[in-house]
Amino acid sequence: MSKPRTITQGRPTVLIAEDAVLVRMAIAAYLRDCGYRVVEAASSDEALLVLQHSAQPIDVLFCGVHVTGALDAFTLSQWTRKNRPQIKVILAGAPKSAAAAAGKLCEEGPHLAKPYEPHVVEDYIRRLLALQSIEGSS
Numbered sequence: 001m002s003k004p005r006t007i008t009q010g011r012p013t014v015l016i017a018e019d020a021v022l023v024r025m026a027i028a029a030y031l032r033d034c035g036y037r038v039v040e041a042a043s044s045d046e047a048l049l050v051l052q053h054s055a056q057p058i059d060v061l062f063c064g065v066h067v068t069g070a071l072d073a074f075t076l077s078q079w080t081r082k083n084r085p086q087i088k089v090i091l092a093g094a095p096k097s098a099a100a101a102a103g104k105l106c107e108e109g110p111h112l113a114k115p116y117e118p119h120v121v122e123d124y125i126r127r128l129l130a131l132q133s134i135e136g137s138s
Contacts, residue, residue, distance in 0.1 A: 012129055013037040013056060017047035017076065018064040018092070027062065030118030036125070044069030044076045051084055058087050060125050065093040088128040092116065 014036050018024040021042070028038045039058070041047035044067050051058065061080050065073045077089045093114040112124060 011035060011037050012059040012125070013039065014060045014062055014125060015039045015041060015047060015050055015058045015087075016062045017041045017044060017067050017073075018062070019043055019066070019068045020064065023064070027118050027121055031122060031125070034122050036122075043067060044071040044073070047076060048079070051080060051087075058084070059129060060088045060090065062090045062092060062121065062125070065091050088125075090121075090124055090128070092121070 014031055016024050016028055016031075016038060018027070018040075019042055024040055024042070028040050031038050037056070039050055039054070039056070041050055044063075046069070047061070047063065047067070048069075048071060051061070061077065063073045063076055067073050067076070069076075071079065073091055077091055080087050080089055090112055092112045112121065
C-alpha cells in the first residue's frame with residue numbers, strides 16, 4: 001500500500017457506501033490519513049439517510065456496486081446526481097458496460113474496477129475534486 005498523501009486545501013468529505021466491512025474500513029482509514037473527512041454507510045439505506053439529512057456537506061459518494069439496501073448502487077447514484085448534483089459519484093466494482101446498461105447518468109461518472117488499492121481511490125477522488133474546482137472557476 002502506498003503512503004497516504006495529505007490534502008493541502010480544505011477538508012473534503014467522502015461518503016463511503018460499502019457493505020463489505022473490511023473494504024469500507026480500509027478505504028475510510030486511508031482517506032482519513034490523507035486528510036479527508038469520511039462518513040461510512042454499511043448500506044444504501046444508511047447512505048441515503050446521510051444524503052437526505054446530514055448538515056455536513058458531502059463532496060464525493062464512493063459506492064460499492066454491490067451495496068445492499070433498498071436501492072441498488074446505480075439507483076443511489078442516480079438519486080444523488082438528481083437531488084444533490086454537486087456531489088461527485090464514484091461507483092466501485094462496476095464494469096463500464098454494466099454502468100452503461102443502467103443509464104446515461106451512470107455513464108457520466110468514473111467507475112473503478114475491483115480489485116483496487118486505497119491509494120487508487122484517493123487518486124480518483126483528488127482528480128474529481130480538482131476537476132470540479134477547475135469547472136467552478138471558469
